[in-house]
Amino acid sequence: MSQSLLYHAFGVREGYEYLKTGYVEGRVEFHLGVKEEALVCPKCGTGPAMRRGKRWRRIRTVPIGLKPVVLVAEVPRCQCRQCGHGFEVAPLLPRATRTTRTGSPTTPAS
Ligand SMILES: [Zn+2]
DSSP, X not given: OOHHHHHHHHOOOTTXXXXXXXXXXXXXXXXXXXXXXXXXXXXXXXXXXXXXXEEEEEEEEEEETTEEEEEEEEEEEEEOTTTOOEEEOOOOOOOGGGSOTTSSOOSOOO
């Protein structure tokens, strides 16, 4: 799986980098990390901030054939080196219903 395929097929945009693919119970799960340069303090604009932990968001996206596809995206918890502000970074990810204009399957897997 290439990063550019993730960009073009699943609408994954700047701010993320591809980590790995998992195959779980018939699902395909693409794991995405947030790039260091996206860790910018929303308060004072300084970056990159220090990482203080993370959680993971799971987003169902368009299926590959009959296999459901889930984006597993990192949400880093950060603290600004400059002003000490604590924040989470969650670059925008597409919803399945918004990525279906290009002739790919339009029915989200259920
Ligand atoms: Zn700051």
